[in-house]
Structures are given as C-alpha cells and as structure tokens.
Amino acid sequence: xxxxxxxxxxxxxxxxxxxSNSHKSLELLGFGEVKAVKSLKVYRMQIDAPSKEQxxxxxxxxxxxxxxxxxxxxxxxxxx
Amino acid sequence: MNIDEVKVCILxxxxxxCEQETFDAFSRxxxxxxxxxxxxxxxRDTIVGEKRNLEDYQILMFPGGFSAGDYIRAxxxxxxxxxxxxxxxxxxxxxxxxxxxxxxxxxQIMVELGILPAFDCTLSEHPQAVLHANDSGKFECRPTVLRxxxxxxxxxxxQLEKGDLRYIPSAHAEGKFMLPHESQEKExxxxxxxxxxxxxxxRYSDPNGDVDASYPYNPNGSRFNIAGITNEMGTVFGMxxxxxxxxxxxxxPDWYRRKIGPEEGDxxxxxRSVLDHITKKF
Numbered sequence: 001x002x003x004x005x006x007x008x009x010x011x012x013x014x015x016x017x018x019x020s021n022s023h024k025s026l027e028l029l030g031f032g033e034v035k036a037v038k039s040l041k042v043y044r045m046q047i048d049a050p051s052k053e054q055x056x057x058x059x060x061x062x063x064x065x066x067x068x069x070x071x072x073x074x075x076x077x078x079x080x
Numbered sequence: 081m082n083i084d085e086v087k088v089c090i091l092x093x094x095x096x097x098c099e100q101e102t103f104d105a106f107s108r109x110x111x112x113x114x115x116x117x118x119x120x121x122x123x124r125d126t127i128v129g130e131k132r133n134l135e136d137y138q139i140l141m142f143p144g145g146f147s148a149g150d151y152i153r154a155x156x157x158x159x160x161x162x163x164x165x166x167x168x169x170x171x172x173x174x175x176x177x178x179x180x181x182x183x184x185x186x187x188q189i190m191v192e193l194g195i196l197p198a199f200d201c202t203l204s205e206h207p208q209a210v211l212h213a214n215d216s217g218k219f220e221c222r223p224t225v226l227r228x229x230x231x232x233x234x235x236x237x238x239q240l241e242k243g244d245l246r247y248i249p250s251a252h253a254e255g256k257f258m259l260p261h262e263s264q265e266k267e268x269x270x271x272x273x274x275x276x277x278x279x280x281x282x283r284y285s286d287p288n289g290d291v292d293a294s295y296p297y298n299p300n301g302s303r304f305n306i307a308g309i310t311n312e313m314g315t316v317f318g319m320x321x322x323x324x325x326x327x328x329x330x331x332x333p334d335w336y337r338r339k340i341g342p343e344e345g346d347x348x349x350x351x352r353s354v355l356d357h358i359t360k361k362f
Contacts, residue, residue: 011261013261014212014258014261015212015213015215015256015301016213017213017214017215017216017217018213018217020217021217064206065160065163065164066152066156066157066160067152069153069156069192069207069210070206070207070260071207071208071209071210071258071259071260071261072210072212072258
C-alpha cells in the first residue's frame with residue numbers, strides 16, 4: 001500500500017483568482033510580507049499496487065483521465 | 081420527421097438542476113423530451129425497462145447545474161464517466177449528424193468530454209479547451225447581452241441573423257473559455273481558426289453590440305468575449321448563458337419596456353432552430 005499525494009497547480013500565465021484574492025486578503029489583514037500566493041489542489045490517496053512504479057503509472061493515468069485538464073494544469077506526484 | 085417524433089435525451093446525474101426548464105422548452109415546442117439518468121445509458125444499477133440507448137434519440141442535451149458537486153472541476157466527473165462508458169456511442173451520435181447541446185454546466189461537460197472544440201476530431205482524447213474560474217473570482221449571476229456571430233453554420237442558432245443581440249442570463253463561477261497556451265502564436269492560431277471556421281456562435285457584448293466590452297458585460301474574462309462555440313459540423317453546441325431560462329419574455333429583464341414580441345423570450349429561438357433542423361434532416 002502506498003500513500004500518494006497529487007498536487008494540481010496552474011500553468012504559468014493562467015489566471016489564479018483564488019490565489020490573488022487570498023493574497024489581497026492577507027495584505028488587508030496585515031501580512032504585508034506575503035509577496036505572492038498560488039492556489040493548489042492536493043489529493044492524498046492510498047493506492048494498493050504491486051510496486052511503486054505500477055502505482056505511479058496508475059496515478060498518471062488518473063491525472064490524464066480526470067484530475068487535470070492539460071490546457072491549464074500542471075501536476076506533481078509524491079510518495080509519502 | 082414530425083416534431084413530436086423528435087426524441088430529446090435530457091441527460092442528468094446528481095447535481096444537475098436545470099433539467100426541468102430544458103425539458104419544458106422542448107416539450108412546449110412539441111418535441112418529445114425524456115429525462116435520462118447517466119446510469120440508464122451506462123446500463124448500471126438499472127432494472128429491466130430502464131436501460132436507454134443513445135441511438136434512439138435525435139438530440140442529446142446536457143442541462144446546467146452543478147453535476148457531481150462541481151468537484152475536481154466543473155463537468156469533469158460527468159465527462160469522465162461518459163467517456164469511460166459510452167464514448168463510442170457519442171462519437172456515432174455526432175457522426176450521424178444528430179444534435180448535442182449544453183448550457184452552462186452542460187458546456188463545461190462537453191469541453192471536458194472533448195466534443196468541443198474538437199479540433200480535427202469528433203471527440204478528443206484529452207480536453208482541448210477549458211472553462212476556467214471567472215477572473216472576478218466569484219459566481220457571476222445576471223442578465224448578459226450576447227451578439228450572435230454565426231452565419232448559419234450552427235444548427236442551434238440557424239434562425240438568428242449574424243449580429244442579432246440576445247439578452248440571456250449567465251450564472252456561473254467557471255466560465256472563462258481558454259485554449260491551450262503553448263505559445264502566443266499557437267494560441268492565436270487556434271482562436272483564429274475558430275473564427276475562420278465560423279465556430280464562434282455567441283460573444284458577450286454591451287447593449288450596443290460592442291464585443292470588446294469588458295467586465296461586467298463579459299462576466300468571466302473569456303478572450304474575445306467568447307460565450308458559445310460549435311464543432312466543425314455545426315451540430316454540437318455549447319454556451320455558458322442559459323437560454324432555457326428565457327423561453328418566455330416575462331422572465332427577462334425590462335421585458336415590459338422592450339416589447340420584444342408576443343410571448344417569445346430571447347432563448348426560445350435556440351430550441352426552435354435545432355428542432356427545425358432535426359425535423360427536416362431526419
């Protein structure tokens with residue numbers, strides 16, 4: 001059993017209203033040291049697979065089929 | 081084919097919530113709509129008699145709403161399930177010249193499914209576009225002005241003239257139409273292709289028809305104010321605003337002062353156009 005985190009982010013140049021609004025709110029609350037905020041979505045999953053490589057292949061397939069839209073998204077896969 | 085013989089599949093799943101207005105629009109014009117749950121097309125968890133086949137319909141509708149709670153991305157779950165179960169049926173449906181339409185969440189589903197914009201294919205393996213979060217970062221819900229851009233290619237708006245303005249409400253948080261940005265040149269090329277092929281159907285405008293008008297006329301920040309597009313055949317059509325909500329003129333803003341014709345709301349022509357096409361073709 002593997003614990004895997006998939007971090008889905010936005011490609012460079014894609015608007016990130018959630019990130020920019022969070023940044024603005026932090027500034028308004030006095031956190032002026034925050035210079036940039038980017039929003040990310042993280043999926044943490046338990047994968048039952050015979051090997052790490054096979055688990056990786058399946059997670060990549062999940063990213064292609066549903067978790068990301070290649071037009072705007074990047075993704076990183078991390079085994080915990 | 082008589083209009084009452086036109087079977088419309090109003091496809092829904094958990095979270096769909098505009099199916100009744102969509103059903104009523106087709107029904108009021110004399111067609112034969114039917115609510116069909118995704119499971120009935122998949123053949124999953126259905127009892128005898130509940131299974132449905134897509135080939136028995138002439139129109140497939142993806143109504144608006146929040147299918148699967150808009151989780152992951154708006155429309156992504158509905159699209160992934162369709163693709164894994166009846167992808168070939170959908171391709172055949174389109175290649176037979178039948179009509180597919182989607183409003184709001186329906187448009188999002190169609191883009192995630194790969195049947196729009198569908199460059200050089202009927203259904204792309206991966207999405208070729210996206211309806212991204214509104215630039216304002218919030219849900220935008222109000223009447224929007226749309227300028228019709230098609231010159232008759234799209235069967236869903238064939239009864240509209242190019243340049244016609246329509247008041248149709250928008251209600252979405254993820255409606256910013258975007259194409260891939262490998263480079264500015266390649267992105268521009270794709271947009272120009274949509275324009276050159278007559279596949280931009282509606283653009284947001286101001287009340288004077290200016291399609292360069294920015295927010296709030298353009299509620300989401302879509303480049304070129306794109307509000308709705310069609311596929312190469314002109315049979316598959318998606319738009320973010322909701323024509324089914326303005327079937328009658330008394331559900332429009334300023335309906336009394338504008339005096340836009342007996343009983344006819346600005347959205348009805350979309351349903352009339354597609355039904356006219358289907359009755360003549362089949």
